[in-house]
Amino acid sequence: MDRNTKTKGLVNFLVLLAFGCAVFAVGQLANSLAAVVAAAFLGLGTLVAFVSWFQMRLEEREAAERMEIEELARTKTSSTLFDDKETAFFPARSSREQFEKYFVPGFMVVLMILEFSGAILFWRGLGKVDFTGIPADRMMIATGLFAGMALILFMVGRFMVTISRVENNRLLRAASNFVLLGSYLSILCAAAMVGDKVDFPKADLYLAKAFSVVLGLVAVETLITLIFELYRPRLKGKVARPLYDSRVIGLLAQPEGLVATAAQTLDYQFGFKVSETWFFRMLKERILQVLILQFALLILSTCVVFIEPGEQALLERFGKPVAKSEVLNPGAHLKLPWPVDKIYRYRTEQIQTLSVGFTPEKEEHEERLVLWTVAHSKEENFLVANREQTSAESEIAAAGAKKSPPVSLITVSIPVQFQITNLVDWVYNHENGEELLQQIATREVVRFLVSADINEIMSHQRLESAQSLEKRIQDAANAQKLGAKILFVGLQDLHPPVKVAPEYEKVVAAAQRRQAMITSAEGEAIRTNNLASAQAASVINQAEAARIKLELTASARAAAFTNQIPAYNAAPSVYVQRLYAQTFPRAVANARKYILVSTNTDHVITFDLQHNATDDFIRQQAEAINKPN
Amino acid sequence: MKKNLLTVVVSALLAAIFVLILFVFQVRQSEVAVVTRFGKPVRTQTEPGAFFRLPPGIESVYKLDQRIQSLEDPFTETLTADNNNLLTTVYVGWRISDAAAFFPKFKGGSVIEAERNLKEVVTQAKAAVVGKHPLSDFVNANPKDLKFDAIENEIKAIIQEKIAANNSGIRIEYLGIKKIGLPESVTQAVFDRMTADRKKLADKLESEGLAEAQKIKSSADREAAQKISVAEGEARRIKGEGDAVAASFLPVFEQNPDLARVLLESEALETTLKERSILIFDSRTSPFNLLTGSFTNKLAK
Numbered sequence: 001m002d003r004n005t006k007t008k009g010l011v012n013f014l015v016l017l018a019f020g021c022a023v024f025a026v027g028q029l030a031n032s033l034a035a036v037v038a039a040a041f042l043g044l045g046t047l048v049a050f051v052s053w054f055q056m057r058l059e060e061r062e063a064a065e066r067m068e069i070e071e072l073a074r075t076k077t078s079s080t081l082f083d084d085k086e087t088a089f090f091p092a093r094s095s096r097e098q099f100e101k102y103f104v105p106g107f108m109v110v111l112m113i114l115e116f117s118g119a120i121l122f123w124r125g126l127g128k129v130d131f132t133g134i135p136a137d138r139m140m141i142a143t144g145l146f147a148g149m150a151l152i153l154f155m156v157g158r159f160m161v162t163i164s165r166v167e168n169n170r171l172l173r174a175a176s177n178f179v180l181l182g183s184y185l186s187i188l189c190a191a192a193m194v195g196d197k198v199d200f201p202k203a204d205l206y207l208a209k210a211f212s213v214v215l216g217l218v219a220v221e222t223l224i225t226l227i228f229e230l231y232r233p234r235l236k237g238k239v240a241r242p243l244y245d246s247r248v249i250g251l252l253a254q255p256e257g258l259v260a261t262a263a264q265t266l267d268y269q270f271g272f273k274v275s276e277t278w279f280f281r282m283l284k285e286r287i288l289q290v291l292i293l294q295f296a297l298l299i300l301s302t303c304v305v306f307i308e309p310g311e312q313a314l315l316e317r318f319g320k321p322v323a324k325s326e327v328l329n330p331g332a333h334l335k336l337p338w339p340v341d342k343i344y345r346y347r348t349e350q351i352q353t354l355s356v357g358f359t360p361e362k363e364e365h366e367e368r369l370v371l372w373t374v375a376h377s378k379e380e381n382f383l384v385a386n387r388e389q390t391s392a393e394s395e396i397a398a399a400g401a402k403k404s405p406p407v408s409l410i411t412v413s414i415p416v417q418f419q420i421t422n423l424v425d426w427v428y429n430h431e432n433g434e435e436l437l438q439q440i441a442t443r444e445v446v447r448f449l450v451s452a453d454i455n456e457i458m459s460h461q462r463l464e465s466a467q468s469l470e471k472r473i474q475d476a477a478n479a480q481k482l483g484a485k486i487l488f489v490g491l492q493d494l495h496p497p498v499k500v501a502p503e504y505e506k507v508v509a510a511a512q513r514r515q516a517m518i519t520s521a522e523g524e525a526i527r528t529n530n531l532a533s534a535q536a537a538s539v540i541n542q543a544e545a546a547r548i549k550l551e552l553t554a555s556a557r558a559a560a561f562t563n564q565i566p567a568y569n570a571a572p573s574v575y576v577q578r579l580y581a582q583t584f585p586r587a588v589a590n591a592r593k594y595i596l597v598s599t600n601t602d603h604v605i606t607f608d609l610q611h612n613a614t615d616d617f618i619r620q621q622a623e624a625i626n627k628p629n
Numbered sequence: 630m631k632k633n634l635l636t637v638v639v640s641a642l643l644a645a646i647f648v649l650i651l652f653v654f655q656v657r658q659s660e661v662a663v664v665t666r667f668g669k670p671v672r673t674q675t676e677p678g679a680f681f682r683l684p685p686g687i688e689s690v691y692k693l694d695q696r697i698q699s700l701e702d703p704f705t706e707t708l709t710a711d712n713n714n715l716l717t718t719v720y721v722g723w724r725i726s727d728a729a730a731f732f733p734k735f736k737g738g739s740v741i742e743a744e745r746n747l748k749e750v751v752t753q754a755k756a757a758v759v760g761k762h763p764l765s766d767f768v769n770a771n772p773k774d775l776k777f778d779a780i781e782n783e784i785k786a787i788i789q790e791k792i793a794a795n796n797s798g799i800r801i802e803y804l805g806i807k808k809i810g811l812p813e814s815v816t817q818a819v820f821d822r823m824t825a826d827r828k829k830l831a832d833k834l835e836s837e838g839l840a841e842a843q844k845i846k847s848s849a850d851r852e853a854a855q856k857i858s859v860a861e862g863e864a865r866r867i868k869g870e871g872d873a874v875a876a877s878f879l880p881v882f883e884q885n886p887d888l889a890r891v892l893l894e895s896e897a898l899e900t901t902l903k904e905r906s907i908l909i910f911d912s913r914t915s916p917f918n919l920l921t922g923s924f925t926n927k928l929a930k
Contacts, residue, residue, distance in 0.1 A: 562881060
């Protein structure tokens, strides 16, 4: 290893370090995103340059060691001293081998992680960034600085790349490629600055994204290199290509060596000269024609456009709608090549939905149970006029820091479905048709609700209200020439705010209880009336029975009396006595009878008829008998 | 030779593309372009198509969207004429009507900058107009008393006047009140009142139920009593009829009043003693007088 080579390696390292910082600084100055990613490339190049410079030092030490050994060998008669324990007496070579075997793969793993992380972070960050453009006052300065840096890097890079082609300078190549690549990245950054002035204001952002993609490709290449390193055939005496010498970077830095690079890769991987086959030779000779053909095919392919079912497209020629075919319907169409004719596709058949009064959940899941008392999305409250008279109690209940205005609140979740019916109006009249439709729909909902009867629209007027709202939104959209048709306005989820919804449910419960009480009373009334009717009928029937009985009895008595008269006349006293004797037993049959048959009439006998008279009588009789006169 | 021809063609193609990029710019149907030469606006291109330009560095092209753009001002709290706090937000449709006037007013023809300025004007105009109207102009049970359109027109007129005075190159196409609302503390008060209203309604319904039930029951009682009374009256009448019929047989008994009396008395006695009675008979009472004799002597023993 030449001492000068090591110096050049150090130069590469310092140049990459210095220009990496410079590109980053200028990028910050000019608000350039591409420059930040370019600086990351130069930073990775700095690491590679440092490792390659370190390896150069090891190889230099190994060369010096080899010279010393050879010198010693010439002075000794025999070299057997070194033949047996060769390794032990070549520490520099051993160090270099250990470095290549362990440190370099480890470094590659770190490099790969850095490249992957950088690619992902940059891509994500660029997707979210609010790019405000390049400040006009710094644009020219930044462009000049980028151009200047590109020039210096190009000169240094070309020199180093040329030197690296010389035998024994292969370790210079990796870092030199980074230097040359840095030059190209800088010139692209400068171009992106100018791009802002040539109708391409987001050139810097797109360039930064392209750089991120390239960084990702380099990371993939590093991964593949590491995998292939395990299976690469190792031929004795064959000098290995440094792992950190990226072919992608080499290709970008020296695109003219595309075929050579591919051939080198294949030669290196397969271990024989693939590049000397007829196919590669032909490819090398006709690469330009192939590229031109490909370019021509690419341009030609832009002359045919296929519009998918459900889509429509606007056709513009130099930005102007093409007369009579400004809207392309589904099918195949011919057009002039890009960039003369351009098409802009829209899914016009698709039914689109916007939400009024709520923000749909990001993760849609079908709700099995939708209740007023449970918020099922981020809901908003809308004002409605309070038609009910507020009572004094209500005012007291509402007493607080703020007086309650005579309004109520309602929560609505209204999906509005629409379809684009006039693409020209939809695209050319408004910058954001959907946003305007959302505003119109919200306005009409607000206007509808502020004078609506909350109870009506929540119950029997719901369908009519939805239809009325649909018409109002459609009319407003037509007035703005929006080119959209309102297909559906849903009022299915319209209810009091969650905080007061339980009270509304209590009213419904109270109404049910009211009805229950009335129904119960009605049932009771029916029962009372029925019983009364029955009782009345009973009274009348009893009266009827009594009447009949009375009449019949009187009739029967009269008849009997007529028959009894002759008997009576025949034996008046006996008849009466017989009548008495027949009647008396029947009459007294059920009566409790006490018959006093005692002859001692001076006794006064007292009966307590409330008690068992029999016992009293027996006791008194016993006393009377036992009592001495 | 063949290779040289190919190189020439490719070079020419690349050169043509390069020249095209440098000297031509496109304006879309939806755009208007302002061309500046060394930073000074020299012309505007309002029609779509491809147009010539001098290369970057000499001329720059700024493309502006000439379609109607919509902006919303913040949901701001304002006091109405009757001292109610009301939150309102409006949306405004505006477009660049004069790109030459618009471009220098806002840095680099920035739409963001223009919207920022316009928002301030809109918010101020809105506050001024809302303060002149009572809450009932915004929320009213009677749709005829709502003054949305008038309020929107008033706000729009103020904005247009201001923009015209500034010659901003902007035209207001439409303005609408997107949403109205109440501040959080007032919202809570409204919730409390709504709750009280509902409670009142629930109490009303329940008491109505009780009252109605009571009415129904008392009405039923009255009807029942009426029915029974009518029935009893009818019963009396029927019995009277019976009495009348029975009385028609009385002359039969006049044939022998003594017998009739005896029969009636015996029936009366029988009827009277049907209930539980206690009778104390003297042994002289017939037929117990039969007891005085051998039976009495046996008992004495």
